[in-house]
Amino acid sequence: MGVFDASGPIHALVVGANRGIGLGLVQRLLHNNPGSGDHPGSGKLGCSIGTVYATYRQIASPQLQALLEQHPDRLRIIPMDITQETQIAQGIAQIQAQTGRLHLTVYCVGILHEGNLQPEKSLQQIQANHLMHYFQVNSIGAVLLARYILPLFKHGEQSVFASISAKVGSIGDNRLGGWYGYRASKAALNMLMRTVAIEYSRKSPKTIVVMLHPGTTDTRLSEPFQRNVSPEQLFSVERTATQLLQVIEGLQPEDSGAFFSWDGSQLPW
Template sequence: MASVDRSAIVFGASGGIGGAFEAVLKDEGAFAEVRGFARSRTGADHVDLLDEGSIAAAAQRIGEGSPPSLVIVATGLLHEGGQGPEKALRDLDPAWLAKVFAVNAIGPALVAKYVLPLLPRGERTVFAVLSARVGSISDNRLGGWHGYRASKAALNMLVRNLAIEERRRNDRGIVVSLHPGTVDTELSRPYRGNVQPGRLFDPERAALQLLDVIEELKPADSGKLFDYEKTEIPF
């Protein structure tokens, strides 16, 4: 899907996986431009998913460069400070729930609102968001992690909706959710005690695995959730 006259865009490029995506795509040299945006960056590369205006401004800057054929939203919130995923109903906190939904579901949807229209029509394009297996309702057997699970489930539904709408604009466009597995980043660090040997991926490997999945995607895959082995995870 790479093209020397197209660009690749990574949102969340200061995170472990997002930074790896940006580095790998630059190393491959298959795009005219690879650009990363993140909340922690300043100036033209700053984007805060909690600030719609910053997303709109980033989209305007993207529109001034090479048209994007690959957009990856590699953002996510599982824990912050002393707040983490809920273990039981008694742990629910409305402010935390609102923030988790804002980052994990609403933010990526707003990125799509402003960036999907910039993708060229009539050619294969990919808009991919990082989701999680725990966001699958049908795969949920353990419960808990209410806000994270629910926000990722909401993200998956938004991806399905976006895929249907994007197909009307570009029948070769692909909008997809991706599960990277457990990656050695700050997001997973407190919660990976039961990870099986060989299933904790460094960020570069995780990025490479997902880029391989992206390379194999077909328009018929749009609106679905896939893991790092391109196994479809039912919603």
């Protein structure tokens, strides 16, 4: 018996599905087909998947479009720039027009570098506008999503709201310093979603809210920083998606508000 107790297929939302981990999760969910040959750690949820909703920021990537062509009856793609609250509200309204319930939502949006925005190595490199952008994307978007998506969790069946965080957002684990904006915005994400978990425990008590550290994954986000990562610690997108779904599958109600690594271990704040 997995985390979900729905009597029928479950519906999922992946926010930030154009590429990387988000796209990998959409692929795994669309190919989820539990059977007698599956085993723990297979990365398949112990339930059937109904509709998968996937968001993109501006233009849907060729990979996401290809998935839509392969699964026109099960995949719905929705434009959503999470730095624009109106777009979050409109995207959720679009889902509500099609279904009254979601069982799994994963917030996969994150930024580490982009153009002139680079992780700071010292105080001298800190810029206020860069800090604001880190928080807007890595922290604020998730809590706004939590606000608008709440009605879709109030259906009485077990559900999961997971946000992709990062181990470098752990204050207790910070030994090296640097990366001020990214570290702080991920720490803020953890606090915001921990607080969401407390409010959801009253308003949607069957929703488990967790933060997940995916490990170093071979994506555009980590590409400039892979030089010092050993091959066995650099995960493919497919492996990361499998591992994250395995962690989600093993969640218990008492785990709500916790911060987990890709291997299921709990991380310090």
